[in-house]
Amino acid sequence: MTLYISATFKELTRKRVFLVTIILTFVFLILFAFGVRELAGMGGQNMVSPAERLLNSMVLMVLGLFFAQFLASFFVLFSAMGTVTGEQENGLLLAVAARPIPRWKLYLAKWLGHAVWVAVYSTVLFVSVVWTIHSQTGFPVRAEELLRGYGLFLWMPLLLLTVTMLGSVYLPMLGNGICAALLYGFALFSGLIEGVSVYEGTHPVIEKFVFLTGLLLPTDSVYRRSLYELLGGADWAGLAMADMGPFSMPSVSSNAFLLYTVGYAAVLLLLGCRAFSRKDL
Amino acid sequence: MMMIDTADLTKTYNGRGGCRGITLQVPEGSIFGLLGPNGAGKSTFVKMLAGLHRPDSGRANMLGLPLGRPEARRKLGYLPELFRFQDWLTPAEVLRFHGRLGGLRPQETRAPAFRRRIRDTLELVGLSEAEDRRVGGFSKGMQQRLGLAAALLLDPELVILDEPASALDPVGRYEIRSLLKRLRSKGVTIFLNTHLLEDVEELCDEAAFLYGGELLASGPLHKLLSSTGDSGSSGANWRFRLGGWLPETWAELNDGAGGALTSLLHLVEADESGNALLSAHVTDREQAGYLCSIFIRSGLTLYESGPEPNSLEAWFLRMAGSRQGGVPQ
Numbered sequence: 001m002t003l004y005i006s007a008t009f010k011e012l013t014r015k016r017v018f019l020v021t022i023i024l025t026f027v028f029l030i031l032f033a034f035g036v037r038e039l040a041g042m043g044g045q046n047m048v049s050p051a052e053r054l055l056n057s058m059v060l061m062v063l064g065l066f067f068a069q070f071l072a073s074f075f076v077l078f079s080a081m082g083t084v085t086g087e088q089e090n091g092l093l094l095a096v097a098a099r100p101i102p103r104w105k106l107y108l109a110k111w112l113g114h115a116v117w118v119a120v121y122s123t124v125l126f127v128s129v130v131w132t133i134h135s136q137t138g139f140p141v142r143a144e145e146l147l148r149g150y151g152l153f154l155w156m157p158l159l160l161l162t163v164t165m166l167g168s169v170y171l172p173m174l175g176n177g178i179c180a181a182l183l184y185g186f187a188l189f190s191g192l193i194e195g196v197s198v199y200e201g202t203h204p205v206i207e208k209f210v211f212l213t214g215l216l217l218p219t220d221s222v223y224r225r226s227l228y229e230l231l232g233g234a235d236w237a238g239l240a241m242a243d244m245g246p247f248s249m250p251s252v253s254s255n256a257f258l259l260y261t262v263g264y265a266a267v268l269l270l271l272g273c274r275a276f277s278r279k280d281l
Numbered sequence: 282m283m284m285i286d287t288a289d290l291t292k293t294y295n296g297r298g299g300c301r302g303i304t305l306q307v308p309e310g311s312i313f314g315l316l317g318p319n320g321a322g323k324s325t326f327v328k329m330l331a332g333l334h335r336p337d338s339g340r341a342n343m344l345g346l347p348l349g350r351p352e353a354r355r356k357l358g359y360l361p362e363l364f365r366f367q368d369w370l371t372p373a374e375v376l377r378f379h380g381r382l383g384g385l386r387p388q389e390t391r392a393p394a395f396r397r398r399i400r401d402t403l404e405l406v407g408l409s410e411a412e413d414r415r416v417g418g419f420s421k422g423m424q425q426r427l428g429l430a431a432a433l434l435l436d437p438e439l440v441i442l443d444e445p446a447s448a449l450d451p452v453g454r455y456e457i458r459s460l461l462k463r464l465r466s467k468g469v470t471i472f473l474n475t476h477l478l479e480d481v482e483e484l485c486d487e488a489a490f491l492y493g494g495e496l497l498a499s500g501p502l503h504k505l506l507s508s509t510g511d512s513g514s515s516g517a518n519w520r521f522r523l524g525g526w527l528p529e530t531w532a533e534l535n536d537g538a539g540g541a542l543t544s545l546l547h548l549v550e551a552d553e554s555g556n557a558l559l560s561a562h563v564t565d566r567e568q569a570g571y572l573c574s575i576f577i578r579s580g581l582t583l584y585e586s587g588p589e590p591n592s593l594e595a596w597f598l599r600m601a602g603s604r605q606g607g608v609p610q
Contacts, residue, residue, distance in 0.1 A: 003381045007367075014369035014415075094361035095431055098331040099382035100351035281333040 004113030012117055017078070025071060025125070032067070033132045036060055040136040057137035058231055064129040065153070065230070069223050072122040072157040077181055080114050080164045082173035088281050089173065097281050104273035111165055111269065118157050126153050130230070142232075149230025155261070156222045160184060162265045163217060166272040169279060183217045191220035192246040214253070218261045221253040228252040282309050282345055284439045284470040285330060290339035292325050293494070299325045300494040302339070307487070312461060312471040314481035314502075317491035318601055324362060326491065327443050327474050331359045344439055355384055358437030360428045362444045362474075368417030372408055372427050373399050375416060376434050383435045398434070406430045407456060421448040429457070433464075440464065441472045446480060458484060482593045490600050497600055506596050518589040519561050519569045520549075524582035526557035534579055546572070560589065 012018045039060065048056070084107075087093040097103065130146070133139045163183065167176040190213040197206050214221040228249065285307035293299040300322030307313040317323050328334040329341065332349050346353040366375045376399045380390045389395055403409045406426040411419070416427065425448045432440055442461075446454040454477070461471055461484055475481060481488055481502070489499035498505055535542050551557040563569045569586065576583050589595070 002387070003378070007378060010374070011367065011369055091361065091364035092367065094333060094364045095359065095366070095379070095428065096382060097333055098354065098357070098359040098361070099379065100354035100357075100384055101382055102351070278335065280335060281328070 004109040005116050008113035008117055012079075021075060021078075025121075028067070028071065029125075029128045029132075032064055032129065033136070036064070036132050036136045053137065054139070057133055057139035060137060061130070061133050061139060061231065062227060064133060065126070065223075065227060068122075068125040068129050069153065069156055072118070072125055073160055073184055073219070075121050076114075076118055076157045076160045076164060077177060077184070079118070080161050081168060081177035081180060083110055083114070083165050084168040084276060084279070085171060085176065086168065086173035093281055103277040103279075107165075107273045107276040108269070111161065111272070114161055114165070115158055118161055119154050122154050122157050123150075126150055140232075145229055145232060149226045152222055152226030152229060152258075156219045156226065159222060159261060159265055160217070160219050162268045162272070166268045166275070169272055169275040184219060187213050187217040187220040190214070191224060194251070195246040195249065214257070215260075218253070218257070218264065221257060222261055224249050225253045225258065283307060283342070284309050285313075285341070285343055285472060287341040288339055290326070290329060290341050291337045292329055292334055293337060298322070298494065300491060300496075303491075303496050305489050305496060305499045307470060307472055309470055310465065310468050311486040312465055312473060312484045314485035314488040315472065315474040315491065316478070316481060316488055316597060320493075321491040322494040323474050323491050324443065325494075327362075327441060327472075330441055330472070331357070331361070333361075355435075356438040358432035358435070358440040360425075360432040360440075360442045360445055362447075364424075364428055366416045366424065366427060366431075368415065370416055371413055372403055372416060372430070373412050375427060376402060376431060379431045379434055385435075402430045402434050405433065405460065407453075422450060422453055425449060426453070429460075437469065439470045439472065441474075443474045444476065445473070446475065446477055454480070478593045478597060490597070492601060502593075506593065517563065518595075519563045519572070520585070520587060520589050521559045521561070521572065521576065521583065522585035523557045523559065523576060524555055524584055525580060526551050526555045530557075530579070530581070534575065537575065537579060542575075 039056070082089075084093070087096075097106065130139075130141065134141050160180070164176065164180040167180055170176075171179060190210045193206060194210045197203060283306045285305070287306075288304050290303045291299070291301045293301065298320070303322075303326055315323050315326065325334060329336050329348065330343060332354060336348070341348040343350075344353045344356055367378075370378065373396075377390045377395075380395060380399075381387065385395065400409065400412070403412055406429050408423065408426050408430060411423060416424070419427065425445065429442070429445060432442070445461075446457050449457060458480060461473075464471060465484075471484075473481065473485065485502050487500060488502050488505055490497045490505070531548060534546075545563075546559050546561045549558040549560050561569070561572060563572070573583055573586050
């Protein structure tokens with residue numbers, strides 16, 4: 001299994017496209033830090049109350065992590081969309097799959113190889129955004145909430161990775177990339193729709209739509225729960241997120257739903273192993 | 282022991298293409314050539330052996346074990362036809378990666394002995410000078426050599442090569458042929474899927490011919506060459522070089538033999554100075570002698586008469602032609 005972690009690392013560090021990703025991420029983080037510093041300075045000049053400052057910092061946190069999860073998701077989509085059919089089409093898999101290693105192990109090793117570096121990338125994004133806001137706005141960070149929020153923030157791209165890799169067993173590389181991006185966009189969109197609908201009460205049809213989309217690709221639900229935990233759970237999150245337009249959060253997924261996502265990912269991984277084992281290369 | 286032993290091995294794609302009912306044996310220590318035109322099902326068969334395709338039906342053993350068993354695949358070296366290695370790795374890193382995939386532990390692939398093994402293998406295929414270059418900058422021929430190095434890295438007992446020399450220049454092909462001969466002398470069994478008939482002619486002890494997904498012939502190369510594409514007949518192709526040939530000679534010969542000659546004889550070439558080359562498929566020497574007597578009785582000069590040299594190309598064309606409903610001339 002460690003073989004693919006180091007192989008993926010070499011791929012990430014030596015391919016130019018990933019170098020560009022790292023540079024652009026770095027630029028994003030610098031600009032974000034600069035923006036947050038400016039906004040925090042404006043707040044200080046205007047002599048806002050501590051409660052307002054807390055609310056402002058929460059808004060910044062929501063926006064920062066929204067873009068961070070966006071970047072993490074695109075990192076997953078671009079690195080994993082051709083895992084099986086892409087490598088089959090360009091011939092990379094042929095010599096590998098003939099080796100005496102069971103296909104299911106190969107699939108899990110590839111998942112793990114991607115997962116480790118997706119987690120590293122997401123950690124860099126999460127820590128950078130949270131640290132920037134904490135240091136510039138004084139946003140209170142409590143270890144327990146931070147860990148819960150961080151764990152769920154990592155889980156979101158890993159879920160997307162699992163779905164994308166399963167798709168790569170069946171669909172050609174480009175088709176899978178489009179399909180996974182659409183699914184992800186669909187989940188994101190449903191979350192935004194739910195946020196907007198908070199003003200006039202959530203319509204039952206929208207509720208069902210959000211629920212079904214969440215079942216199909218629960219990334220947005222997991223991301224929102226991550227935010228909820230990071231922002232202080234029931235103590236503070238409701239305060240900040242009830243009036244943020246599309247970023248509002250009228251409801252958060254339950255622990256049972258989080259368990260469902262774990263089972264969902266496990267089933268998708270098993271399906272991927274099975275399908276890859278039976279695939280003619 | 283038979284290194285490859287298949288019985289009625291079948292793989293089709295939604296009932297079409299692929300190969301059907303392939304039964305063949307590859308003896309230990311031999312070089313076995315798989316021949317056939319494009320679309321004959323050769324690659325499907327090779328991919329089944331390499332574990333890349335799942336057979337629909339039939340039975341197959343490789344190195345005495347059922348197909349797909351890791352124990353057998355550990356002793357297999359495989360060079361795919363259309364493959365690529367990771368562009369961002371060096372040849373040494375590719376081989377280390379394949380060493381790990383082949384079952385070596387991380388510390389084993391870092392050991393001096395394995396590093397030496399990598400260097401030796403790269404030298405064997407003529408890539409020692411490119412050891413530290415990224416594979417992304419390799420030509421197709423160099424990629425092919427690296428593929429061969431990966432196949433030979435772990436001292437396989439059976440090597441399956443799918444078009445190993447297709448991207449190589451004449452020097453490269455000569456080197457690969459020499460390498461395969463050396464491997465055979467060490468007892469390695471080689472299964473060769475190639476379009477290069479001269480490679481088969483020079484290297485192979487046995488061969489099989491696939492056409493339309495079916496196995497038409499299989500066995501020692503010399504026996505195959507002495508057979509014809511038409512499984513219902515035997516004999517040999519005979520050539521006659523004649524002098525005194527005129528445009529009307531063909532019709533006169535036919536009239537003299539009651540029209541029977543057209544089904545037997547074929548005019549290969551004739552020039553204005555009266556020289557002609559004829560060929561015929563005869564059942565035995567006596568029939569060839571009878572034709573010679575007809576030529577002489579007709580006033581022609583018989584300069585030369587004898588069996589056609591049996592080239593693999595001629596055999597290949599006859600085999601393919603016999604299935605297309607005519608013998609290509």
